[in-house]
Amino acid sequence: xxxxxKLLIRKLTLFFLPFVLYGLVVAFIDPYNFFSAPxxxxxxxxxxxxxxxNFAMWKMLVYRDQPVPNLxxxxxxxxxxxxxxxxxxxxxxxxxFAYGGGSLNEAIKTFWFASEQVKLERVCFGINLNNFSSYDxxxxxxxxxxxxxxxxxxxxxxxxxxxSVKLIxxxxxxxxxxxxxxxxSREQFWETQIEVITREMYTNYRYPEEFRGxxxxxxxxxxxxxxxxxxxxxxxxRELQDQVPAFGLEAExxxxxxxxxxxxxxxxxxxxxxxxxxxxxxxxxxxxxPDIMRKIVDGVWGGDRQFVEVHGR
Amino acid sequence: xxxxxxxxxxxxxxxxAFYFLIPPRRRWVFLLAASYYFYMCxxxxxxxxxxxxxxxxxxxGRKMGTTDDKGKRRKYLILSLFSNxxxxxxxxxxxxFNESTRAAFAYFDxxxxxxxxxxxxxxxxxFYTFQTLSYTIDVYRGHREPERHLGIFALYVxxxxxxxxxxxxxxxxxxxxxxxxxxxxxxxxxxxxxxxxWGMFKKVVIxxxxxxxxxxxxxxxxxxxxIQFIIGTVFFAFQIYCxxxxxxxxxxxxxxxxxxxxxLNFNRPYFSKTIAEFWKRWHISLSSWFxxxxxxxxxxxxxxxxxxxxxxxxxxLVSGLWHGANWTFIIWGGLNGLYLVMEILIERPKRKVxxxxxxxxxxxxxxxxxxxxxxxxxxLAWIFFRANTLSDAFYIVAHLGDxxxxxxxxxxxRDMAVIRGVVxxxxxxxxxxxIAVLSLILLESVHFMQxxxxxxDFLSTKPVVLRWAVYYSLVGAILFFGAFNMSQQFIYFQx
Numbered sequence: 001x002x003x004x005x006k007l008l009i010r011k012l013t014l015f016f017l018p019f020v021l022y023g024l025v026v027a028f029i030d031p032y033n034f035f036s037a038p039x040x041x042x043x044x045x046x047x048x049x050x051x052x053x054n055f056a057m058w059k060m061l062v063y064r065d066q067p068v069p070n071l072x073x074x075x076x077x078x079x080x081x082x083x084x085x086x087x088x089x090x091x092x093x094x095x096x097f098a099y100g101g102g103s104l105n106e107a108i109k110t111f112w113f114a115s116e117q118v119k120l121e122r123v124c125f126g127i128n129l130n131n132f133s134s135y136d137x138x139x140x141x142x143x144x145x146x147x148x149x150x151x152x153x154x155x156x157x158x159x160x161x162x163x164s165v166k167l168i169x170x171x172x173x174x175x176x177x178x179x180x181x182x183x184x185s186r187e188q189f190w191e192t193q194i195e196v197i198t199r200e201m202y203t204n205y206r207y208p209e210e211f212r213g214x215x216x217x218x219x220x221x222x223x224x225x226x227x228x229x230x231x232x233x234x235x236x237x238r239e240l241q242d243q244v245p246a247f248g249l250e251a252e253x254x255x256x257x258x259x260x261x262x263x264x265x266x267x268x269x270x271x272x273x274x275x276x277x278x279x280x281x282x283x284x285x286x287x288x289x290p291d292i293m294r295k296i297v298d299g300v301w302g303g304d305r306q307f308v309e310v311h312g313r
Numbered sequence: 314x315x316x317x318x319x320x321x322x323x324x325x326x327x328x329x330a331f332y333f334l335i336p337p338r339r340r341w342v343f344l345l346a347a348s349y350y351f352y353m354c355x356x357x358x359x360x361x362x363x364x365x366x367x368x369x370x371x372x373x374g375r376k377m378g379t380t381d382d383k384g385k386r387r388k389y390l391i392l393s394l395f396s397n398x399x400x401x402x403x404x405x406x407x408x409x410f411n412e413s414t415r416a417a418f419a420y421f422d423x424x425x426x427x428x429x430x431x432x433x434x435x436x437x438x439x440f441y442t443f444q445t446l447s448y449t450i451d452v453y454r455g456h457r458e459p460e461r462h463l464g465i466f467a468l469y470v471x472x473x474x475x476x477x478x479x480x481x482x483x484x485x486x487x488x489x490x491x492x493x494x495x496x497x498x499x500x501x502x503x504x505x506x507x508x509x510x511w512g513m514f515k516k517v518v519i520x521x522x523x524x525x526x527x528x529x530x531x532x533x534x535x536x537x538x539x540i541q542f543i544i545g546t547v548f549f550a551f552q553i554y555c556x557x558x559x560x561x562x563x564x565x566x567x568x569x570x571x572x573x574x575x576x577l578n579f580n581r582p583y584f585s586k587t588i589a590e591f592w593k594r595w596h597i598s599l600s601s602w603f604x605x606x607x608x609x610x611x612x613x614x615x616x617x618x619x620x621x622x623x624x625x626x627x628x629x630l631v632s633g634l635w636h637g638a639n640w641t642f643i644i645w646g647g648l649n650g651l652y653l654v655m656e657i658l659i660e661r662p663k664r665k666v667x668x669x670x671x672x673x674x675x676x677x678x679x680x681x682x683x684x685x686x687x688x689x690x691x692x693l694a695w696i697f698f699r700a701n702t703l704s705d706a707f708y709i710v711a712h713l714g715d716x717x718x719x720x721x722x723x724x725x726x727r728d729m730a731v732i733r734g735v736v737x738x739x740x741x742x743x744x745x746x747x748i749a750v751l752s753l754i755l756l757e758s759v760h761f762m763q764x765x766x767x768x769x770d771f772l773s774t775k776p777v778v779l780r781w782a783v784y785y786s787l788v789g790a791i792l793f794f795g796a797f798n799m800s801q802q803f804i805y806f807q808x
Binding site for chain 1: 319333498533536785792
């Protein structure tokens with residue numbers, strides 16, 4: 001072997017050694033249980049840190065190992081629906097496949113991911129006007145799909161790196177990792193949700209023709225495969241409901257409800273009633289408290305129609 | 314096999330290792346086999362087209378070498394032109410002309426029965442046919458002797474680093490290198506690896522990420538307005554540059570490891586002060602091909618002034634058509650031709666205005682203005698290049714100013730709802746957008762530094778710690794910030 005070649009191999013080995021060592025360490029820690037092998041940290045410790053850093057990655061990897069035929073898909077509102085509460089009402093196991101800050105785009109992609117893992121039976125999408133919009137096409141699911149196809153991408157994923165570092169530092173210092181935003185008062189947060197977040201969503205609102213088409217494909221798939229398909233429109237606080245006419249989006253909301261009713265069963269809780277009028281039922285204009293969650297479960301799965309209108313197939 | 318795939322990461326070291334281990338006399342056989350394998354990874358059947366092109370041009374070249382009779386030599390040149398351009402026409406342009414004719418006939422209510430030719434465009438066909446054509450034209454013009462060794466000639470046509478997307482090499486540069494005995498060389502290997510690294514950075518960190526914005530805007534123009542069109546177009550300008558120059562860097566770097574020097578294909582094009590300069594810095598191997606084999610053949614600038622303009626315009630129109638069988642590419646080419654003619658026409662008035670403003674070509678204000686104006690004109694032309702249809706392109710151009718007042722008003726008022734709305738509607742998350750913008754700043758900073766010397770030369774004089782820190786940063790950026798889940802095919806593969 002020429003001396004030049006030997007020198008090159010030696011230098012390249014030295015250069016790439018830290019990357020190889022890094023890969024080995026991350027694979028050993030395995031913060032999202034990608035390799036499902038025993039490691040230095042418990043599942044509980046991993047979930048505490050890895051899950052809030054990337055809901056989609058954690059949930060998809062859990063689902064890959066333990067698929068369930070009944071799904072809940074959507075954003076943080078659907079995330080607050082407890083599968084235990086549904087089990088108590090129906091006796092059925094549901095997997096809550098919703099993500100905090102989730103988009104419709106992610107819910108659609110998650111549906112197809114789940115359909116590849118197991119024969120689905122019941123699927124419920126959580127959709128309100130604010131996330132039934134082309135404006136939010138956030139996608140954390142494709143990233144996970146890509147690394148499921150190529151484990152190398154898992155090792156070099158920034159979330160995985162972040163979670164690994166936090167697991168190590170938490171393990172070494174014993175202090176819990178700081179994940180999430182600093183808290184502000186409820187009133188301040190409420191105002192921000194209406195004045196900033198809702199304004200941003202509705203100023204830039206665009207009717208999601210593409211997602212409507214994607215939901216049609218899902219509806220066709222469900223019909224062909226005998227999957228029960230439902231859409232849950234959550235009860236927002238009246239102040240948030242009032243933003244729809246304020247931004248001139250009533251026609252879009254009506255069209256959304258009609259379109260969803262063509263695709264599956266719509267459970268519409270977005271109504272003017274004593275639940276949505278009372279601030280005490282909410283943590284912020286979007287998010288209801290657990291008592292309301294139970295009423296929603298009763299409305300969708302328990303047949304109690306007091307606070308819900310049901311449309312569609 | 315893509316350059317940014319694991320397949321290639323395994324393929325290249327294996328080829329390099331075997332290449333230097335086998336006896337020099339037989340290396341061409343191995344390199345040719347590796348090149349054919351590389352090509353067959355896309356579609357095995359289309360190798361036949363390369364073999365046909367190779368055989369015809371080899372025979373045409375040899376036959377031209379046996380006679381001084383100009384008439385006979387011309388016949389062999391026509392044979393080469395006919396077969397190469399015939400292949401190109403059949404696989405790339407037939408459907409375009411066929412469908413355009415059908416539309417014209419339909420307009421006059423005339424029946425037209427020639428069916429659509431349902432065929433996949435062979436990858437790299439525009440590149441290798443132009444490369445072999447340059448050989449036969451050079452032989453015909455007496456600029457080089459015919460190649461006697463069929464295997465070496467086949468390797469010239471199919472050399473894998475530049476087979477599918479160039480640089481389009483000249484026989485005078487490439488063929489002699491295949492006759493030389495190469496030895497493994499540490500410095501040139503490291504040099505090649507650095508180029509590959511930089512090319513990969515441009516492709517997977519920048520091009521694939523900014524492509525999301527360009528695709529979002531250009532795939533649904535009806536959903537967007539002025540500021541989004543402007544950002545989408547600027548991002549496309551960088552996507553196509555990073556995608557194609559990244560590919561060229563990897564090609565040149567791969568070849569360099571094997572001891573072969575390919576020509577420079579890009580030279581900081583967005584720092585050009587005129588459109589003419591831009592075309593001396595952008596896709597240099599193709600621009601110089603058109604200059605040497607079409608523009609000069611048409612008479613170049615050694616004709617009357619009107620004919621000169623026509624020559625320029627025709628050259629760019631054909632260059633547009635080379636890129637794709639679509640009216641959008643033809644208009645893009647035509648627009649660039651028009652820019653060049655206009656540049657010549659306004660040269661005198663420009664000088665007068667510069668004199669009045671006491672500006673010289675070396676003043677910074679003149680440089681910034683010129684670079685900015687050239688970039689803006691280039692971007693305007695890119696709209697036609699990227700748009701899915703001609704009507705989309707005209708829609709975008711017509712709506713470039715829509716909502717700009719509102720947006721800048723919101724910017725001045727720091728209305729974050731509107732600003733975040735624009736950013737979010739471009740298809741990238743806030744984090745991804747920050748990475749995209751920072752990497753573009755890095756790219757242009759490197760280009761700015763490179764006006765005096767290449768970054769590799771600059772680094773080579775620095776301490777090893779600094780050099781390795783830069784290499785680690787680049788590898789780390791590729792691994793951790795590479796847009797692997799947004800991965801796009803190299804744009805120029807479609808040509």
